Amino acid sequence: MASILFTGAAGLLGGELAARLLARGHGVTALINRNKDVRGNDGAMLRSADWTGAAPRAGELLLLGGDLVRDGFGWDGGTHNALAAAHDLLIHCAAVTQFDAAPEVHRAVNVEGTRRAAALAAAGGMRLLHVSTAYVCGTRNGPIPEAPRDPAPFANGYEESKAAAEEVVRGSGVPAAIARPSIVVGEWASGRIRSFDTIYAAFRLIAEGRVRAMPASPRATLDFVPIDHVVAGLVVMAENMDGAAGRTVHLASGAPVPVATFRDAIAAVPHFHVPELVAPAAFDPARLSPLERRLHGRITGLYASYFQRDPRFVVAALPALGGPACPPTDAAFLARLIGYGIAAGFLPLTKRER
DSSP, X not given: OOEEEEESTTSHHHHHHHHHHHHTTOEEEEEESSOOOOBOTTOOBOOOEEOOSSOOOTTOEEXXXXXXXXXXXXXXXXXXXXXXXXXXXXXXXXXXXXXXXOHHHHIIIIIHHHHHHHHHHHHHTOEXXXXXXXXXXXXXXXXXXXXXXXXXXOSSHHHHHHHHHHHHHXXXXXXXXXXXXXXXXXXXTTOOOSOOOTHHHHHHHHHHTSSOEEEOOTTOEEOEEEHHHHHHHHHHHHHTHHHHTTOEEEESXXXXXXXXXXXXXXXXXXXXXXXXXXXXXXXXXXXSOHHHHHHIIIIIHHHGGGGGOOEEEOOOXXXXXXXXXXXXXXXXXXXXXXXHHHHTTSSOSSOOOO
Protein backbone atom coordinates (compact mmCIF):
# COMPACT_ATOMS: atom_id res chain seq x y z
CA MET A 1 0.00 0.00 0.00
CA ALA A 2 1.34 3.39 -0.99
CA SER A 3 0.66 6.71 0.68
CA ILE A 4 -0.09 9.04 -2.23
CA LEU A 5 -0.25 12.82 -2.36
CA PHE A 6 -2.40 13.90 -5.28
CA THR A 7 -3.01 17.18 -7.11
CA GLY A 8 -5.95 17.44 -9.52
CA ALA A 9 -8.05 14.72 -7.86
CA ALA A 10 -11.21 16.78 -8.34
CA GLY A 11 -10.82 16.75 -12.12
CA LEU A 12 -12.30 14.28 -14.59
CA LEU A 13 -9.20 12.11 -14.96
CA GLY A 14 -7.97 12.68 -11.42
CA GLY A 15 -11.25 11.67 -9.82
CA GLU A 16 -11.40 8.34 -11.61
CA LEU A 17 -7.73 7.70 -10.86
CA ALA A 18 -8.32 8.45 -7.17
CA ALA A 19 -11.27 6.04 -7.11
CA ARG A 20 -9.17 3.29 -8.70
CA LEU A 21 -6.24 3.80 -6.34
CA LEU A 22 -8.49 3.75 -3.27
CA ALA A 23 -10.20 0.58 -4.48
CA ARG A 24 -6.77 -1.04 -4.73
CA GLY A 25 -6.02 -0.23 -1.11
CA HIS A 26 -3.79 2.83 -1.43
CA GLY A 27 -4.16 5.82 0.88
CA VAL A 28 -4.67 9.16 -0.88
CA THR A 29 -4.35 12.74 0.33
CA ALA A 30 -5.90 15.04 -2.27
CA LEU A 31 -4.94 18.70 -2.54
CA ILE A 32 -8.06 20.64 -3.41
CA ASN A 33 -8.69 24.26 -4.29
CA ARG A 34 -11.92 25.65 -5.73
CA ASN A 35 -13.56 22.29 -6.46
CA LYS A 36 -13.81 20.18 -3.32
CA ASP A 37 -15.75 17.27 -4.86
CA VAL A 38 -13.76 14.16 -5.75
CA ARG A 39 -15.88 11.88 -7.94
CA GLY A 40 -15.27 8.77 -9.98
CA ASN A 41 -16.23 8.63 -13.63
CA ASP A 42 -19.59 7.18 -12.59
CA GLY A 43 -20.34 10.47 -10.82
CA ALA A 44 -20.30 8.98 -7.33
CA MET A 45 -18.74 11.16 -4.64
CA LEU A 46 -15.81 9.49 -2.94
CA ARG A 47 -16.03 9.32 0.84
CA SER A 48 -13.41 11.55 2.42
CA ALA A 49 -12.22 13.22 5.62
CA ASP A 50 -10.05 16.24 6.32
CA TRP A 51 -6.32 15.75 6.56
CA THR A 52 -5.18 16.22 10.15
CA GLY A 53 -1.45 15.67 9.86
CA ALA A 54 -1.06 11.91 9.50
CA ALA A 55 -0.63 9.71 6.44
CA PRO A 56 -3.87 8.28 5.02
CA ARG A 57 -4.75 4.72 5.96
CA ALA A 58 -5.28 2.00 3.37
CA GLY A 59 -8.27 2.89 1.19
CA GLU A 60 -8.73 6.28 2.90
CA LEU A 61 -9.16 9.60 1.09
CA LEU A 62 -8.10 12.75 2.94
CA LEU A 63 -8.61 16.30 1.68
CA LEU A 64 -6.42 19.35 2.20
CA GLY A 65 -6.70 22.80 0.66
CA GLY A 66 -3.71 23.92 -1.37
CA ASP A 67 -3.00 26.45 -4.11
CA LEU A 68 -0.54 25.64 -6.90
CA VAL A 69 0.10 29.29 -7.67
CA ARG A 70 1.22 30.18 -4.13
CA ASP A 71 4.65 29.50 -2.74
CA GLY A 72 4.59 26.38 -0.60
CA PHE A 73 1.00 25.83 -1.80
CA GLY A 74 -0.04 28.48 0.72
CA TRP A 75 0.79 26.29 3.73
CA ASP A 76 2.89 27.06 6.74
CA GLY A 77 6.23 25.31 7.02
CA GLY A 78 4.93 22.70 9.43
CA THR A 79 2.15 21.57 7.09
CA HIS A 80 4.52 21.47 4.12
CA ASN A 81 7.05 19.35 6.00
CA ALA A 82 4.43 17.01 7.49
CA LEU A 83 2.89 16.32 4.10
CA ALA A 84 6.26 15.73 2.53
CA ALA A 85 7.23 13.25 5.24
CA ALA A 86 3.92 11.35 5.27
CA HIS A 87 3.75 10.26 1.61
CA ASP A 88 5.69 8.00 -0.74
CA LEU A 89 4.47 9.25 -4.11
CA LEU A 90 3.18 12.53 -5.51
CA ILE A 91 0.85 12.33 -8.50
CA HIS A 92 0.67 15.72 -10.19
CA CYS A 93 -2.47 15.83 -12.32
CA ALA A 94 -3.65 19.42 -11.75
CA ALA A 95 -3.47 21.75 -14.74
CA VAL A 96 -5.28 24.47 -16.63
CA THR A 97 -6.40 22.59 -19.75
CA GLN A 98 -8.25 25.37 -21.56
CA PHE A 99 -6.42 26.03 -24.81
CA ASP A 100 -7.32 29.73 -24.81
CA ALA A 101 -6.31 30.57 -21.23
CA ALA A 102 -4.02 33.56 -20.89
CA PRO A 103 -0.30 32.75 -21.22
CA GLU A 104 0.36 33.97 -17.69
CA VAL A 105 -2.29 31.55 -16.35
CA HIS A 106 -0.79 28.60 -18.23
CA ARG A 107 2.64 29.49 -16.89
CA ALA A 108 1.52 30.12 -13.30
CA VAL A 109 -0.40 26.85 -12.97
CA ASN A 110 1.06 24.41 -15.47
CA VAL A 111 4.73 25.39 -15.30
CA GLU A 112 5.32 27.04 -11.93
CA GLY A 113 2.76 24.78 -10.25
CA THR A 114 4.73 21.81 -11.53
CA ARG A 115 7.90 23.37 -10.18
CA ARG A 116 6.28 23.60 -6.73
CA ALA A 117 5.04 20.01 -6.96
CA ALA A 118 8.54 18.78 -7.84
CA ALA A 119 10.01 20.77 -4.94
CA LEU A 120 7.49 19.21 -2.55
CA ALA A 121 8.38 15.74 -3.83
CA ALA A 122 12.08 16.50 -3.37
CA ALA A 123 11.51 17.75 0.19
CA GLY A 124 9.90 14.47 1.23
CA GLY A 125 12.00 12.08 -0.83
CA MET A 126 8.85 11.22 -2.77
CA ARG A 127 8.72 9.92 -6.30
CA LEU A 128 6.76 11.98 -8.80
CA LEU A 129 4.24 10.83 -11.39
CA HIS A 130 3.58 13.81 -13.65
CA VAL A 131 0.55 13.79 -15.94
CA SER A 132 1.32 15.67 -19.15
CA THR A 133 -0.27 15.40 -22.62
CA ALA A 134 0.75 13.49 -25.71
CA TYR A 135 0.26 16.71 -27.67
CA VAL A 136 3.45 18.26 -26.32
CA CYS A 137 4.60 17.07 -29.75
CA GLY A 138 3.03 20.25 -31.13
CA THR A 139 2.32 20.19 -34.85
CA ARG A 140 4.79 17.42 -35.62
CA ASN A 141 3.37 14.52 -37.64
CA GLY A 142 4.49 10.91 -37.99
CA PRO A 143 5.97 8.74 -35.26
CA ILE A 144 6.20 10.51 -31.89
CA PRO A 145 8.68 8.80 -29.55
CA GLU A 146 8.24 8.39 -25.82
CA ALA A 147 11.07 10.80 -25.17
CA PRO A 148 11.73 14.50 -24.70
CA ARG A 149 10.09 16.34 -27.58
CA ASP A 150 11.89 17.54 -30.66
CA PRO A 151 11.52 21.23 -31.52
CA ALA A 152 8.26 21.89 -33.36
CA PRO A 153 5.68 24.68 -33.31
CA PHE A 154 2.88 24.38 -30.78
CA ALA A 155 -0.78 24.63 -31.71
CA ASN A 156 -1.74 26.47 -28.52
CA GLY A 157 -0.44 27.76 -25.21
CA TYR A 158 -1.63 24.70 -23.32
CA GLU A 159 0.69 22.41 -25.29
CA GLU A 160 3.58 24.82 -24.86
CA SER A 161 3.07 25.07 -21.10
CA LYS A 162 2.86 21.30 -20.67
CA ALA A 163 6.08 20.84 -22.65
CA ALA A 164 7.76 23.39 -20.38
CA ALA A 165 6.39 21.53 -17.34
CA GLU A 166 7.97 18.30 -18.59
CA GLU A 167 11.35 20.05 -18.71
CA VAL A 168 10.82 21.23 -15.13
CA VAL A 169 10.24 17.63 -14.06
CA ARG A 170 13.27 16.32 -15.94
CA GLY A 171 15.48 18.99 -14.46
CA SER A 172 14.23 18.62 -10.89
CA GLY A 173 16.45 15.73 -9.86
CA VAL A 174 13.38 13.92 -8.46
CA PRO A 175 12.84 10.27 -9.48
CA ALA A 176 9.94 10.90 -11.85
CA ALA A 177 7.82 9.35 -14.56
CA ILE A 178 5.89 11.35 -17.16
CA ALA A 179 2.51 10.12 -18.45
CA ARG A 180 1.20 11.52 -21.71
CA PRO A 181 -2.51 10.87 -22.37
CA SER A 182 -3.85 11.76 -25.80
CA ILE A 183 -7.50 12.88 -26.33
CA VAL A 184 -9.33 11.41 -23.33
CA VAL A 185 -12.90 10.33 -24.07
CA GLY A 186 -15.46 8.00 -22.52
CA GLU A 187 -15.07 4.46 -21.24
CA TRP A 188 -14.38 1.83 -23.86
CA ALA A 189 -17.29 -0.53 -23.20
CA SER A 190 -20.03 2.04 -22.51
CA GLY A 191 -18.83 5.43 -23.75
CA ARG A 192 -19.62 6.84 -20.30
CA ILE A 193 -17.90 10.03 -19.23
CA ARG A 194 -18.70 12.16 -16.21
CA SER A 195 -18.00 15.53 -17.78
CA PHE A 196 -18.25 16.48 -21.44
CA ASP A 197 -15.16 18.68 -21.62
CA THR A 198 -12.67 19.84 -24.25
CA ILE A 199 -13.29 18.38 -27.72
CA TYR A 200 -16.81 17.26 -26.79
CA ALA A 201 -17.99 20.88 -26.98
CA ALA A 202 -16.83 21.12 -30.59
CA PHE A 203 -18.39 17.74 -31.34
CA ARG A 204 -21.81 18.95 -30.12
CA LEU A 205 -21.70 22.09 -32.25
CA ILE A 206 -20.88 19.97 -35.30
CA ALA A 207 -23.64 17.43 -34.56
CA GLU A 208 -26.20 20.18 -34.05
CA GLY A 209 -25.26 21.85 -37.32
CA ARG A 210 -24.24 25.07 -35.62
CA VAL A 211 -20.80 24.59 -37.14
CA ARG A 212 -21.20 23.23 -40.65
CA ALA A 213 -17.64 23.31 -41.98
CA MET A 214 -14.27 22.42 -40.45
CA PRO A 215 -10.77 22.92 -41.83
CA ALA A 216 -9.36 19.40 -42.05
CA SER A 217 -6.46 17.69 -43.72
CA PRO A 218 -7.36 14.48 -45.58
CA ARG A 219 -4.50 12.71 -43.78
CA ALA A 220 -5.38 13.96 -40.29
CA THR A 221 -6.09 11.58 -37.42
CA LEU A 222 -7.61 11.89 -33.96
CA ASP A 223 -6.02 9.87 -31.16
CA PHE A 224 -9.01 9.17 -28.94
CA VAL A 225 -8.21 7.11 -25.84
CA PRO A 226 -10.78 5.69 -23.39
CA ILE A 227 -10.56 7.14 -19.90
CA ASP A 228 -10.45 3.66 -18.35
CA HIS A 229 -7.36 2.77 -20.38
CA VAL A 230 -5.62 5.99 -19.30
CA VAL A 231 -6.43 5.34 -15.65
CA ALA A 232 -5.32 1.71 -15.90
CA GLY A 233 -2.00 2.92 -17.31
CA LEU A 234 -1.55 5.48 -14.55
CA VAL A 235 -2.22 2.83 -11.91
CA VAL A 236 0.42 0.58 -13.46
CA MET A 237 2.91 3.45 -13.37
CA ALA A 238 2.03 4.46 -9.80
CA GLU A 239 2.40 0.90 -8.56
CA ASN A 240 5.68 0.32 -10.42
CA MET A 241 7.65 3.51 -9.95
CA ASP A 242 10.86 1.49 -9.73
CA GLY A 243 10.39 0.65 -13.40
CA ALA A 244 8.55 3.80 -14.46
CA ALA A 245 10.94 6.41 -13.03
CA GLY A 246 12.92 8.01 -15.82
CA ARG A 247 10.39 6.96 -18.47
CA THR A 248 7.97 8.92 -20.62
CA VAL A 249 4.83 6.86 -21.27
CA HIS A 250 2.24 7.55 -23.94
CA LEU A 251 -1.27 6.66 -22.79
CA ALA A 252 -2.69 6.74 -26.29
CA SER A 253 -4.55 4.43 -28.64
CA GLY A 254 -1.65 3.53 -30.90
CA ALA A 255 -4.21 3.41 -33.73
CA PRO A 256 -5.65 6.90 -34.24
CA VAL A 257 -8.96 7.46 -35.97
CA PRO A 258 -8.80 9.09 -39.43
CA VAL A 259 -10.83 12.28 -39.56
CA ALA A 260 -12.87 10.72 -42.37
CA THR A 261 -13.86 7.86 -40.03
CA PHE A 262 -14.89 10.39 -37.39
CA ARG A 263 -17.03 12.14 -40.01
CA ASP A 264 -18.59 8.81 -41.03
CA ALA A 265 -19.49 8.09 -37.40
CA ILE A 266 -21.38 11.38 -37.30
CA ALA A 267 -23.04 10.63 -40.62
CA ALA A 268 -24.26 7.27 -39.27
CA VAL A 269 -26.66 9.12 -36.94
CA PRO A 270 -29.59 10.21 -39.14
CA HIS A 271 -30.44 13.39 -37.23
CA PHE A 272 -26.84 14.65 -36.92
CA HIS A 273 -25.52 17.28 -39.25
CA VAL A 274 -22.63 15.96 -41.34
CA PRO A 275 -19.84 18.54 -41.43
CA GLU A 276 -18.12 19.63 -44.59
CA LEU A 277 -14.39 19.01 -44.28
CA VAL A 278 -12.57 21.83 -46.05
CA ALA A 279 -8.90 21.84 -46.99
CA PRO A 280 -7.16 24.17 -44.51
CA ALA A 281 -5.75 26.36 -47.30
CA ALA A 282 -9.27 26.87 -48.67
CA PHE A 283 -11.01 27.52 -45.36
CA ASP A 284 -11.95 31.16 -44.86
CA PRO A 285 -13.77 32.03 -41.59
CA ALA A 286 -14.95 35.27 -43.22
CA ARG A 287 -17.26 33.22 -45.44
CA LEU A 288 -19.09 31.72 -42.47
CA SER A 289 -22.36 33.09 -41.15
CA PRO A 290 -21.94 35.57 -38.27
CA LEU A 291 -23.09 33.00 -35.69
CA GLU A 292 -20.91 30.23 -37.08
CA ARG A 293 -17.95 32.59 -37.25
CA ARG A 294 -18.37 33.46 -33.56
CA LEU A 295 -18.68 29.80 -32.59
CA HIS A 296 -15.66 28.91 -34.68
CA GLY A 297 -13.63 31.61 -32.94
CA ARG A 298 -14.79 30.65 -29.45
CA ILE A 299 -14.88 26.86 -29.59
CA THR A 300 -14.31 24.86 -32.76
CA GLY A 301 -11.36 26.98 -33.85
CA LEU A 302 -9.58 26.06 -30.63
CA TYR A 303 -9.63 22.39 -31.64
CA ALA A 304 -9.19 22.87 -35.39
CA SER A 305 -5.53 21.89 -35.25
CA TYR A 306 -6.52 18.36 -34.19
CA PHE A 307 -8.21 17.99 -37.58
CA GLN A 308 -5.05 18.98 -39.41
CA ARG A 309 -2.40 16.79 -37.75
CA ASP A 310 -1.32 13.17 -37.96
CA PRO A 311 0.87 12.35 -34.95
CA ARG A 312 1.47 8.64 -34.44
CA PHE A 313 2.22 8.14 -30.76
CA VAL A 314 4.56 5.25 -30.01
CA VAL A 315 3.02 3.13 -27.24
CA ALA A 316 5.83 0.76 -26.23
CA ALA A 317 6.56 1.90 -22.67
CA LEU A 318 3.31 0.88 -20.97
CA PRO A 319 3.41 -2.77 -22.15
CA ALA A 320 7.07 -2.87 -21.08
CA LEU A 321 5.87 -2.01 -17.56
CA GLY A 322 3.30 -4.79 -17.67
CA GLY A 323 0.43 -2.48 -18.60
CA PRO A 324 -2.46 -3.27 -20.96
CA ALA A 325 -2.71 -2.51 -24.64
CA CYS A 326 -5.40 -0.03 -25.57
CA PRO A 327 -8.58 -1.73 -26.84
CA PRO A 328 -9.63 -0.88 -30.40
CA THR A 329 -10.81 2.69 -30.91
CA ASP A 330 -12.68 1.87 -34.08
CA ALA A 331 -16.02 2.86 -35.60
CA ALA A 332 -17.89 0.73 -33.06
CA PHE A 333 -16.17 2.58 -30.23
CA LEU A 334 -17.09 5.94 -31.77
CA ALA A 335 -20.69 4.75 -32.00
CA ARG A 336 -20.67 3.95 -28.27
CA LEU A 337 -19.30 7.40 -27.46
CA ILE A 338 -22.01 9.00 -29.54
CA GLY A 339 -24.71 6.76 -28.05
CA TYR A 340 -23.74 7.70 -24.52
CA GLY A 341 -23.66 11.39 -25.42
CA ILE A 342 -27.21 11.14 -26.76
CA ALA A 343 -28.47 9.10 -23.79
CA ALA A 344 -26.94 11.60 -21.36
CA GLY A 345 -28.65 14.52 -23.12
CA PHE A 346 -25.43 16.13 -24.24
CA LEU A 347 -25.76 15.36 -27.93
CA PRO A 348 -29.03 16.11 -29.75
CA LEU A 349 -31.80 13.50 -29.75
CA THR A 350 -33.59 15.01 -32.74
CA LYS A 351 -32.61 17.14 -35.70
CA ARG A 352 -32.16 20.80 -34.87
CA GLU A 353 -33.94 23.21 -37.19
CA ARG A 354 -31.91 26.11 -38.43
